[in-house]
Amino acid sequence: MKLSVNGVEHELDVEPEMPLLWALRDALGITGPKYGCGIAQCGACTVHVNGLAVRSCVLRVGDVQGPVTTIEGLGQADALHAVQAAWIEHQVAQCGYCQSGQIMAAAAFLAIQPEPTDEQIDRAMSANLCRCGTYTRIREVVHTAAAKLREA
Amino acid sequence: MGRLAKITRRTFLVGAAALVGGFAVGYVAYKRDPKNPLLDDLADGASTLNPFLLIDAQGITVITPRADVGQGAWSVLAALIAEELDLAWGQFKVDPGPPSAAYYNGKVAAEGFPIAATSDSFFARNGRAFGDVVGKLLGLQVTGGSSTVADAFDRLRVAGATARRMLLIAAAKQTGEPIDSLSTRDGQVLTADGRAFSYVALAPAAARLAPPHEVALKPASQWRLLGKPMQRIDMVAKCTGTAAYGIDLRLPGMLHATVRTNPFLGGGIRGFDAAEARSMRGVVAVLPVKGGFGVIADNTWRAFEAAARVKADWGPPAHAFATDALFAEAAASFVAERRDSRFKDEGDVDAALAAAGASAIEAEYRVPCLAHAPLEPMNAVAQWQDGRLDIWTGTQIPRFVLAAAAELSGLDEHQIHLHQQISGGSFGRRLEDDYVRQAIELALAHPGPPIKMTWTREEDMRHDFPRPFAVARMRGVVADGRVQAFDLGIASASVTASQMGRIGQSVPGPDTAIVAGAWDQPFAIPNYRVTGYRVPDALPVSSWRSVGASGNGFLHECALDELIHAAGADPLAERLRLCTHEPSRRLLQAVGEMSDWGTPLPAGRGRGLAYTLSFGVPVAEVVEVTATAAGIRVDAVHVAVEVGKVIDPVNFEAQVQGGVLWGLGHAMFAELTHAGGRVEQSNFHDYTSLRLYQTPRIEVRTFETTGEVRGIGEPPVPPVAPALANAIFAATGQRIRELPLVKQIGFV
Ligand code: FES
Ligand code: FES
Numbered sequence: 038m039k040l041s042v043n044g045v046e047h048e049l050d051v052e053p054e055m056p057l058l059w060a061l062r063d064a065l066g067i068t069g070p071k072y073g074c075g076i077a078q079c080g081a082c083t084v085h086v087n088g089l090a091v092r093s094c095v096l097r098v099g100d101v102q103g104p105v106t107t108i109e110g111l112g113q114a115d116a117l118h119a120v121q122a123a124w125i126e127h128q129v130a131q132c133g134y135c136q137s138g139q140i141m142a143a144a145a146f147l148a149i150q151p152e153p154t155d156e157q158i159d160r161a162m163s164a165n166l167c168r169c170g171t172y173t174r175i176r177e178v179v180h181t182a183a184a185k186l187r188e189a
Numbered sequence: 190m191g192r193l194a195k196i197t198r199r200t201f202l203v204g205a206a207a208l209v210g211g212f213a214v215g216y217v218a219y220k221r222d223p224k225n226p227l228l229d230d231l232a233d234g235a236s237t238l239n240p241f242l243l244i245d246a247q248g249i250t251v252i253t254p255r256a257d258v259g260q261g262a263w264s265v266l267a268a269l270i271a272e273e274l275d276l277a278w279g280q281f282k283v284d285p286g287p288p289s290a291a292y293y294n295g296k297v298a299a300e301g302f303p304i305a306a307t308s309d310s311f312f313a314r315n316g317r318a319f320g321d322v323v324g325k326l327l328g329l330q331v332t333g334g335s336s337t338v339a340d341a342f343d344r345l346r347v348a349g350a351t352a353r354r355m356l357l358i359a360a361a362k363q364t365g366e367p368i369d370s371l372s373t374r375d376g377q378v379l380t381a382d383g384r385a386f387s388y389v390a391l392a393p394a395a396a397r398l399a400p401p402h403e404v405a406l407k408p409a410s411q412w413r414l415l416g417k418p419m420q421r422i423d424m425v426a427k428c429t430g431t432a433a434y435g436i437d438l439r440l441p442g443m444l445h446a447t448v449r450t451n452p453f454l455g456g457g458i459r460g461f462d463a464a465e466a467r468s469m470r471g472v473v474a475v476l477p478v479k480g481g482f483g484v485i486a487d488n489t490w491r492a493f494e495a496a497a498r499v500k501a502d503w504g505p506p507a508h509a510f511a512t513d514a515l516f517a518e519a520a521a522s523f524v525a526e527r528r529d530s531r532f533k534d535e536g537d538v539d540a541a542l543a544a545a546g547a548s549a550i551e552a553e554y555r556v557p558c559l560a561h562a563p564l565e566p567m568n569a570v571a572q573w574q575d576g577r578l579d580i581w582t583g584t585q586i587p588r589f590v591l592a593a594a595a596e597l598s599g600l601d602e603h604q605i606h607l608h609q610q611i612s613g614g615s616f617g618r619r620l621e622d623d624y625v626r627q628a629i630e631l632a633l634a635h636p637g638p639p640i641k642m643t644w645t646r647e648e649d650m651r652h653d654f655p656r657p658f659a660v661a662r663m664r665g666v667v668a669d670g671r672v673q674a675f676d677l678g679i680a681s682a683s684v685t686a687s688q689m690g691r692i693g694q695s696v697p698g699p700d701t702a703i704v705a706g707a708w709d710q711p712f713a714i715p716n717y718r719v720t721g722y723r724v725p726d727a728l729p730v731s732s733w734r735s736v737g738a739s740g741n742g743f744l745h746e747c748a749l750d751e752l753i754h755a756a757g758a759d760p761l762a763e764r765l766r767l768c769t770h771e772p773s774r775r776l777l778q779a780v781g782e783m784s785d786w787g788t789p790l791p792a793g794r795g796r797g798l799a800y801t802l803s804f805g806v807p808v809a810e811v812v813e814v815t816a817t818a819a820g821i822r823v824d825a826v827h828v829a830v831e832v833g834k835v836i837d838p839v840n841f842e843a844q845v846q847g848g849v850l851w852g853l854g855h856a857m858f859a860e861l862t863h864a865g866g867r868v869e870q871s872n873f874h875d876y877t878s879l880r881l882y883q884t885p886r887i888e889v890r891t892f893e894t895t896g897e898v899r900g901i902g903e904p905p906v907p908p909v910a911p912a913l914a915n916a917i918f919a920a921t922g923q924r925i926r927e928l929p930l931v932k933q934i935g936f937v
Contacts, residue, residue: 051488052470059490063445068437069430071613072489073564074646078873081564108430117429124428128420128839131847132259133427134564134613140428159882166873168564168614169259170850172884174843 040101042067043110053099057091058082060098061107069108069137073166080165083138084108090145108137111144119189120144123182131169139165143179147186153179223328226289227252229603236396238352240291241270241345244392249281249376254292255341256332256585257285257423258563258615260902261840264421266341268836272414273349273407274388275373283422285609288587290328295321295344296336297329305709306805307770332585333620333732335804335900338836342898343406350404352395359395360386409834419837423611435583435610436568440639443570444473445489447496447643448627450481452651453866454728455507458482466495475499478630485635489643496645506866510728512658515863516555519660522680522722529683529723530699533708536716541674545666549674550755552663554747554926556740557860558655559733560876565613566649567624571632572639573598578605579639580629583612585619589692593622597629616851617732620688621654650876651868654731655861657682659703659740663748666716667756672763674716677748679704682727684736691729706738706803706907707745711770719745728863734851735903738803742907743856743914743928746799750915751924760798760915761786772831772895773800776809779829779890784811793817794824795920799911805897806904807831810849812885812912816920820935823853823885823913828905830889833897841901845889848905854879856910858931883936 040047042065051060056075061067061084073081075094082094087103112118117125120143130136139162146161147153153161158179167175227237235245243250253266263283271278286292299320323329324340353373360378361368363386370381377385409416426432451458461482463475471491476483482499486492542549569582578598584590587607594605612619628642644652659681666674683700701708703721733739753763761781768774777800781787784796793816800809813825826849835841858877862869870876910928917934918924925933 055488055490059488062437063488063490066439068433068439071434071564072436072566072643074873075493076646076872076874079564112429114425114429114431121428125420125424128424128843130259130421130424130427131261131843132564132612132614133423133432134259134434136427137430163880163882166564166878166880168562168616168851168878170847170854170879171843172850172879172881173846173887175881176884 038099040098041104043106049098051098054097056094057084057096057098057101057105058093061093067107067109071134071137073135078166079135080138080142081135083141083165085141085145088145088148090142108141111141118144119185120147120182123178123185127174127178127181129171129174129178131171135165135167139167139175143182147179147183151183151187153183223290223293226287226291236392238355238392238396239348239400240286240289241348242352243284244389246389249276249388250284251281252286253283254286254289254330255337256583256609256612256615256619258332258583258585258612258619260337260844261421261837262332262337263423264419264840265338265836266345267422268414268419269341269345270349272412273346274353275375277375278414278419280376288330288591288607290330290588292330293324293328294331294336294340295324296340297331297334298323306802307711328588330588333617335806335903338900339898342834346406347404350406351400354401354404355395355398356388356391358398359391363391363394415836416834416838418839421840432611434565434613435570435581436565436613436643438570438581438610438641440570440572443639443641444485444487445492445643446483446485446631446640447489447492447645447648448478448481448483448631449496449499449501449648450478450652451503452868453503453506454510456504456866459502459504461502462500465498469495469498474635476631476634478627483627483631483642485631485640493645508726508728509866510863511865512862515658515727516660518727519658519680519724522724523662523678527680527722527725528720529703530701530708530721531718532704533717533719535714535718536674538674538676538716538718541666541716542664542676545674548666550665550667550752552748552751552926554661554663554744556659556743556928557862558658559855559859560650560653560655560861560870561616561618561733562650562653562876563612563614563616563618566644566646567618568641568643569625569628570639570641571628573632573636576600576604578629578632579608580605580625581608581610582625582628583610583615583619584622584625585615586622590622590625593626594629597626598633616734617736618653620732621691623652646873647871650871653861654687654729656733656739657684657727657730659744661744661748663751665748665752665755667752670756670758672714672749672752672756672767675714675749675752676718677707677745678720678722679707679741679744680722680724681740682724682730684730684732687730688732702737704741705736706741706801710745710802711773712764712767713769714767734848735803735906738801738903738907739852742799742801742803743910746801746908746911747914747926750797750799750911750918759787764798764800770807772892773802773807773809775892775894776800776807776829776831780809780811780827783827783829783888783890784813784825786811793920795916795918797912797915797917797919799908799915801904801907803904803907804900806899806901808904808908810908810912812909812916814913814916814920817937820937821917821920822937823883825886825888826853826909826912828887828889829892830901830905831892831895832899832901833895834893835891841891842889844901845905846887848901848903849887849909850879850884852906852909853913856913856928856930857883857936858929860929
């Protein structure tokens with residue numbers, strides 16, 4: 038089957054019921070999306086499909102219709118996405134394991150809600166678990182990221 | 190490690206102050222510095238000036254030999270060396286280095302001694318120094334006990350300053366310039382006339398010099414890095430998906446695996462039928478491991494799927510642990526035979542209680558078992574090939590892992606190579622070696638390729654070593670608006686005995702963890718007693734962020750709050766009246782100011798105060814809540830902390846915020862329960878965590894007045910739960926004596 042990830046077309050020979058997460062991580066070696074729960078509870082595996090945030094641990098790779106973007110495709114160290122730049126400025130990550138998912142969730146959310154309120158941020162970002170407790174900074178950083186995106 | 194294994198096998202003394210096969214012999218060994226492990230396998234053209242510094246043609250590598258589990262250990266350790274060595278931030282690489290006695294932790298053992306952090310007695314001073322002896326003698330390379338910064342603060346600055354001095358001497362010899370005319374900046378030695386010599390070029394000559402015996406450290410006023418906001422070295426990688434955790438490792442020819450062990454704890458496996466699993470796509474092997482089986486495949490998900498099809502014949506549980514029975518056992522443990530410690534016994538508690546008769550106040554409190562559940566499930570990569578065993582994993586106990594690997598494989602330790610990885614959280618979980626042993630077992634049974642063993646979240650939840658449950662009984666007397674007597678008994682399982690037992694050690698004497706954060710609080714209550722009781726044969730338990738204090742903060746501070754209210758006193762004023770430790774009094778006053786303590790609140794709102802001294806760090810917290818129609822909303826947490834010296838204020842604040850939210854979320858929602866010998870929770874749907882919408886505002890005020898450098902990973906945790914419960918009492922009149930609070934009251 039074909040899968041477009043971060044602008045690259047891949048030819049994949051895996052079972053269609055394999056979750057996208059494991060196709061990315063183990064078949065393609067794209068390890069930015071993380072495994073945290075496997076049952077859509079934590080958000081560590083969040084990627085974009087057609088620009089929308091999805092839980093790749095519960096999305097069968099055979100059901101993926103459209104291009105996939107992972108944290109690696111969102112931006113790189115020398116070409117950061119505004120959300121990543123804001124995250125670095127606020128020094129959000131602790132262990133960082135949830136942060137790929139947090140950043141992907143925030144980027145997808147801000148694309149449709151460029152001027153979010155605190156309540157909207159709470160609602161949009163509460164599906165992403167952080168065991169280290171970076172939530173205080175996440176609430177601040179999404180505002181910063183929104184401002185950066187509006188400037189851009 | 191051979192030495193460590195031998196010494197520890199004789200006796201391992203953490204809980205009580207005893208030591209090890211002959212003190213005189215030990216003292217000589219203590220004075221000698223362990224060998225620099227970087228000298229082994231030193232590549233051509235590479236130089237090492239001490240165990241913390243490697244310089245080769247590619248540049249400078251700073252060795253950061255603690256586990257980075259998210260607390261930023263590698264950044265802070267690197268900063269200590271870079272400060273004295275005059276390296277620019279970012280001009281060096283960091284590497285955790287090999288396991289070695291040279292990387293011993295001189296502070297972590299001291300936490301086990303029954304010495305109050307506020308005590309300056311002869312015994313206290315010598316006991317703390319004794320911790321350094323134990324750590325160095327045993328080569329205890331351990332990350333834990335909030336000890337990383339405290340342990341490294343002097344040692345790594347000295348390492349940086351010593352290396353700088355050697356580079357200066359080498360430059361003076363080479364240039365003929367007097368050493369005092371030379372200076373250093375950004376990895377170079379500079380001459381007065383402006384010539385620059387890089388450390389890289391000078392290193393081979395410097396490495397041949399004997400290290401100076403004494404060096405002067407920079408005064409804090411000259412610091413360029415320390416005490417200033419830093420950019421953590423891992424931040425860009427963690428925000429671009431390029432940080433490779435142990436679970437992300439990719440090696441040529443690597444296979445993927447998972448392990449299942451008996452969900453009935455300790456039950457073992459009688460046999461298994463893997464016919465179906467073996468026929469599944471990508472499955473390479475299904476093998477027995479201790480207590481269960483492992484599946485090796487070409488993809489982690491295929492290994493998970495195949496493991497689910499293996500028909501295991503599980504043995505019955507070693508103990509049919511059940512939560513109700515465990516609590517009943519704890520409640521039955523307040524008896525003389527189970528008394529473990531009574532480090533605090535002031536005044537005459539029995540007389541005060543007898544005199545009070547029926548007016549004495551009594552209450553029982555309890556806290557549940559809790560899972561660590563770091564977001565990265567346990568994993569390890571192992572490869573056995575050509576008589577060499579390689580292990581890649583995140584661990585807080587690298588030298589114990591090495592010893593375990595030697596025991597499992599029969600290899601000598603020099604044939605085993607442990608590669609430390611960054612971890613997606615730990616909270617104490619990676620003080621255990623069970624998951625690494627499993628990966629090693631698979632590698633030994635399937636030689637050749639590297640095998641990455643990854644647990645499912647379900648395996649992780651069901652096979653944690655939890656924070657132990659505890660029951661506390663409080664009795665108290667109040668009169669004249671004051672607390673006159675406070676008697677606290679705490680019955681819990683011994684973390685120290687359980688954890689050390691798993692590495693074959695028995696620990697004599699009482700376990701300070703049972704009463705940590707309760708017996709050592711600086712309050713001058715006229716009749717004041719804290720007694721620990723050990724619940725025997727309870728389930729295996731372990732260190733969980735802030736260890737004993739994690740539950741004892743709740744037990745002590747809610748009980749004290751209850752007495753203060755019974756006395757008709759104000760919780761802040763009465764604690765201030767009782768508190769004998771001046772730095773702690775400042776913290777209490779600070780959170781009072783921050784929270785406008787004493788100003789009236791509308792009905793349905795409340796403030797709660799708690800204070801806990803743990804790991805030598807006093808922390809006061811006020812939680813503000815509102816009782817809404819949808820449940821309790823946590824509005825704010827005000828935190829005041831005294832830590833002596835802050836190395837990186839940005840990361841420091843993150844650790845305080847993280848500790849507060851860790852304590853808060855678990856206090857509100859989390860418990861791990863057992864039935865029929867197995868854990869009842871399996872994943873984050875039934876082991877619930879705090880979410881963003883439930884997160885309060887957090888305000889932090891930091892004091893650096895004592896000059897004592899301390900760690901901050903754990904101390905913010907213990908006071909949150911009691912401050913929250915006390916706030917709920919203030920807002921609603923409901924006194925909740927059991928965690929998680931959600932069993933008694935709803936949250937927004
Ligand atoms: S791994 Fe997908 S939501 Fe947790
Ligand atoms: S930063 Fe560790 S889980 Fe979020």
